[in-house]
Amino acid sequence: MPPIHGFYWSPSPTNLEAEWRTFVQSGANSVVIQIHALTDALLDRLRRQGATVYVDLPLFAGADLRVSFPDSAPVDEYGSAMGSDEWYVPLCPNNVHVRAHRLASLRSILERHGDSLHGVWLDFVRYPLRWEVPQPNLVQTCFCDQCLALFFGHPLREYAVDERKAAIDAILNKRFDAWVEWKCQRIAGFVQDVRDFLKAQRPDLRLGLFALPWRLTDHNAAIRTIVGQDVALLGRRVDIISPMVYHRLCGQSSEWIADVVGEIHARSCADILPIIQTIDAPGSLSAAELRRALEIARAVSDKGVLLFDLSAIVRNPDKLAVVREAFEGGKVTCRR
Ligand SMILES: [Zn+2]
Structure with missing residues (x-):
């Protein structure tokens, strides 16, 4: 299979033609297209263009599901229900309604558009955290009634305030290692559910997932302890892991991309397909900086590279030239 040269694309109804041209x-x-943006017309265009189409399936985030299932609000280590953080609305990853809804959405999208799809990329495959910053606020979750019942192995019941605080204290101070292992298994377990579903319905589809761009040495191993992403466990259940190596958002140099990709590659048996940022955040990302990030990502990945996202290229001809040069087989000058 040729290297993947692609975009994460959230089509804008008002700018669709410009985005398509770009x-x-x-x-x-x-x-990789957002699930809500899939239409017959767009998929027909992509098919005629010969493009490979993956659908982005968000799992444990989304304002709509928080409204539909109020008991999906995650509970943090202080015993408080987590609210939204700008666009980010976290969901409890163990909520049975959320899990069932996501599998139903996948079934529905395959029934409607399955013939036009080549794979599924899982998004928000984790416990809650707003991670796209240099110093994330690391808070343990989730201590909702459902999570406590599952972890302690007792029937679902309502916890009183003091009782919940005592349970949180016991978990974090006496059973922390077991808690972290359980969190990682719960996340991997749902990815296995998706894998089993695809195996039964569409074994030809590729299954990928977006992973946090953290090494075990970053933030006290928070990729496992806080968000429950164990790339070794996950890599046995998906075909491809896409670390979201958005260097500027994370306050890192472009060279950091190679370090993160290298570690995830070493820890996981899945193929690794990095996704790098094109967006201007924070501040402006120049075409030269994008070229450097592209060179590094392509040098450490023989599976290709994804770009987040298409809209940032539409607005910037210099960036488009850099991307075209890379995607058309421009020379890779960086070597690890
Ligand atoms: Zn929970």
Whole structure:
């Protein structure tokens, strides 16, 4: 299979034609599209273009599900229900309604558009955290009634305030290692559910997931302890892991991309397909800086590279030129 050269794309109804032109001009061969944006017309265009189409399936985040299932609000280590953080609305990853809804959405999208899809990329595959910053606020979750019942192995019941605080204290101070292992198994377990579903319904589809771009040495191993992503466990259940190596958002140099990809590659048996940022956040990301990030990502990945996202290229001809050069086989000058 040729390297994936693609975009994460959240099509804008008001700017669709410009985005389409940019996609074609870039030389991209693949796209990851938000599930809500899939339409017959767009998929028909992509098919005629010969593009490989993956659908982004968000799991444990989303304002709509928080409304539908109020008991999906995660509870943090202080015993408080977590609210939203700007666009980010976290969901308890163990909520049975959320899990069932996501599998039903996958079934529905395969029934409606399955013939036009080549794979599924799982998103928000984790416990809650707003991670796209240099110093994330690391808070343990989730201590909702459902999570406590599952962890302690007792029937679902309502916890009083003091009782919940005592349970949180016992978990974090006396059973921390077991808690972290359980969290990682719960996340991997749902990815296994998706894998089993695809195996039964569409074994030809590729299964990928977006992973946090953290090494075990970052933030006290928070990729396992806080968000419950164990890339070794996850890598046995998916075909491809895409670390979201958004260097500027994370306050890192572009060289950091190689370090993160290298560690995840060493810890996981899955293929690794990095996704790097094109967006101007924080501040402006120059075309030269994008070129450097692309060179590094392509040098450490023989599976290709994804770009987040297409809209940032539409607005910037210099960045489009850099992407086209890379996607059309421009020379990779960086070596690890
Ligand atoms: Zn919970």
